[in-house]
Amino acid sequence: MNAKTDPADPPAATRAVLLRAAGQVFADVGFRAATVREICQRAGANVAAVNYHFRDKETLYLEVLRSAMATANVRYPFTREADAAAPPEQQLRGFIGNLLALIFDDGEHAWLGRLVAREMIEPSHALDLMIAERIRPMANQLRCLIRKIVGETCDDETMRLCALSIVSQCLFYNHCRSVVTRLFPEQKLKLTPAAVPSLADHITGFSLAALRDIARTSQRTKSAPAVRRHSLKAILRKPRSHRAKSSSALPV
Amino acid sequence: MNAKTDPADPPAATRAVLLRAAGQVFADVGFRAATVREICQRAGANVAAVNYHFRDKETLYLEVLRSAMATANVRYPFTREADAAAPPEQQLRGFIGNLLALIFDDGEHAWLGRLVAREMIEPSHALDLMIAERIRPMANQLRCLIRKIVGETCDDETMRLCALSIVSQCLFYNHCRSVVTRLFPEQKLKLTPAAVPSLADHITGFSLAALRDIARTSQRTKSAPAVRRHSLKAILRKPRSHRAKSSSALPV
DNA sequence: TGACATGTCAAACAAACGTTTGAAACAGTC
DNA sequence: GACTGTTTCAAACGTTTGTTTGACATGTCA
Numbered sequence: 026m027n028a029k030t031d032p033a034d035p036p037a038a039t040r041a042v043l044l045r046a047a048g049q050v051f052a053d054v055g056f057r058a059a060t061v062r063e064i065c066q067r068a069g070a071n072v073a074a075v076n077y078h079f080r081d082k083e084t085l086y087l088e089v090l091r092s093a094m095a096t097a098n099v100r101y102p103f104t105r106e107a108d109a110a111a112p113p114e115q116q117l118r119g120f121i122g123n124l125l126a127l128i129f130d131d132g133e134h135a136w137l138g139r140l141v142a143r144e145m146i147e148p149s150h151a152l153d154l155m156i157a158e159r160i161r162p163m164a165n166q167l168r169c170l171i172r173k174i175v176g177e178t179c180d181d182e183t184m185r186l187c188a189l190s191i192v193s194q195c196l197f198y199n200h201c202r203s204v205v206t207r208l209f210p211e212q213k214l215k216l217t218p219a220a221v222p223s224l225a226d227h228i229t230g231f232s233l234a235a236l237r238d239i240a241r242t243s244q245r246t247k248s249a250p251a252v253r254r255h256s257l258k259a260i261l262r263k264p265r266s267h268r269a270k271s272s273s274a275l276p277v
Numbered sequence: 278m279n280a281k282t283d284p285a286d287p288p289a290a291t292r293a294v295l296l297r298a299a300g301q302v303f304a305d306v307g308f309r310a311a312t313v314r315e316i317c318q319r320a321g322a323n324v325a326a327v328n329y330h331f332r333d334k335e336t337l338y339l340e341v342l343r344s345a346m347a348t349a350n351v352r353y354p355f356t357r358e359a360d361a362a363a364p365p366e367q368q369l370r371g372f373i374g375n376l377l378a379l380i381f382d383d384g385e386h387a388w389l390g391r392l393v394a395r396e397m398i399e400p401s402h403a404l405d406l407m408i409a410e411r412i413r414p415m416a417n418q419l420r421c422l423i424r425k426i427v428g429e430t431c432d433d434e435t436m437r438l439c440a441l442s443i444v445s446q447c448l449f450y451n452h453c454r455s456v457v458t459r460l461f462p463e464q465k466l467k468l469t470p471a472a473v474p475s476l477a478d479h480i481t482g483f484s485l486a487a488l489r490d491i492a493r494t495s496q497r498t499k500s501a502p503a504v505r506r507h508s509l510k511a512i513l514r515k516p517r518s519h520r521a522k523s524s525s526a527l528p529v
Numbered sequence: 530t531g532a533c534a535t536g537t538c539a540a541a542c543a544a545a546c547g548t549t550t551g552a553a554a555c556a557g558t559c
Numbered sequence: 560g561a562c563t564g565t566t567t568c569a570a571a572c573g574t575t576t577g578t579t580t581g582a583c584a585t586g587t588c589a
Binding site for chain 1: 537538
């Protein structure tokens with residue numbers, strides 16, 4: 026139980042144990058509610074260990090997120106050399122499955138997704154680090170994938186919105202897991218790692234259908250790509266009494 | 278400044294002022310990090326006011342969420358009598374726009390969305406109340422809308438996944454707003470109420486394209502609706518060397 | 530062995546926390 | 560005015576917080 030009593034005790038091992046324990050506690054209750062006493066107790070270390078190995082609680086938090094990003098980048102790399110030659114649709118499937126695999130991790134790194142979710146709702150300086158080190162590279166790769174799928178005629182703004190639509194379907198299970206499990210308690214849709222393949226299939230199919238539709242309409246209105254929104258108007262053309270004056274005039 | 282000095286002071290007005298102040302503070306820093314001293318200071322009340330009008334800090338939190346749900350249901354009703362006769366596509370556009378309007382509210386009730394986001398990643402007893410009073414009715418209405426759009430041949434599980442795909446694109450801006458603004462700082466995509474119409478147009482168009490595709494494939498495989506996933510396989514059929522043995526064997 | 534650096538430990542620190550207390554202010558009724 | 564119930568107030572309560580302290584244990588090199 027005590028870190029000192031561990032016979033195979035490499036130097037500065039308590040530092041690593043503290044990092045893991047802190048990651049779990051921070052993910053469980055958040056930065057403010059987490060106490061260094063509980064972190065040290067889980068790590069089997071003294072209360073003063075945090076202030077000795079790290080300067081203070083906040084520095085410990087930053088180090089936790091820094092190491093967490095490094096862990097995510099090696100355990101769940103968002104791109105693979107081997108898939109570079111695969112068709113973009115299959116790469117998109119890999120991208121989505123990889124994102125879901127991190128979110129549904131129920132093993133040693135299950136706390137990672139929860140910690141990221143907290144940081145997004147209540148950003149600290151660590152969020153800039155996360156964005157620079159992982160989120161922005163992921164966004165860039167996703168943009169390249171979408172560009173290959175929708176072609177060159179699609180405007181950048183639409184592409185950006187599509188990228189957000191795709192990742193949102195994945196991150197949803199990271200931020201709203203509690204609601205989904207309560208909304209469908211008896212369902213087959215168990216939010217476990219086993220659900221990743223079928224979920225990835227759905228999100229990929231859902232998104233590819235939308236992307237292919239956008240690719241069609243953007244090719245059709247190639248000369249005036251900014252007015253692609255008219256296609257939505259066409260969809261919403263109604264066979265009944267209410268006639269919308271413009272899409273923006275629809276009930277909001 | 279002081280609640281007592283307010284001339285037009287109806288009885289139990291401090292209670293209402295406390296509720297509003299508490300909602301903002303809880304949304305800003307979360308339940309644990311929020312202090313009754315700050316809440317009372319913002320409300321212009323004494324420190325003991327919370328324990329007098331409400332029993333304790335936790336009861337105050339529950340009352341805040343209860344009144345917040347009531348506010349959301351009157352300010353952002355997820356369904357309107359007037360739209361009942363409109364085509365389902367237009368109703369879906371209204372549903373999405375309504376959800377986004379709440380999320381992008383930057384007025385008096387801007388704290389509402391943030392409070393809900395916190396409750397989802399760290400659920401308390403209040404989450405059950407939220408689900409029963411608002412989320413489940415919303416989910417039911419969305420299911421009815423999707424059913425009208427995709428037809429009767431689509432299986433329930435696919436429909437559920439589609440509903441989650443649609444709401445996820447909206448809630449994304451509630452949970453990941455900090456990331457989006459940092460990722461595209463100079464962009465036209467400002468996350469303000471003014472962005473709601475165009476964003477709702479995109480999400481509606483994106484989702485309708487996917488739903489219509491699913492409606493087509495589910496009609497085609499009407500006799501065996503459970504194997505709709507094969508359509509994704511067809512999409513992923515690749516012209517190069519790597520041949521996927523099954524969709525689940527794709528890189529995860 | 531002695532000196533030194535590195536970790537660990539129990540104990541204590543001041544500050545901030547939610548909550549309680551008893552007096553005071555207020556409004557309405559007789 | 561005297562009485563009653565409601566609301567507000569400054570002050571204090573005990574607890575928990577992050578952090579510091581000085582002693583102690585351990586390993587290393589001369």
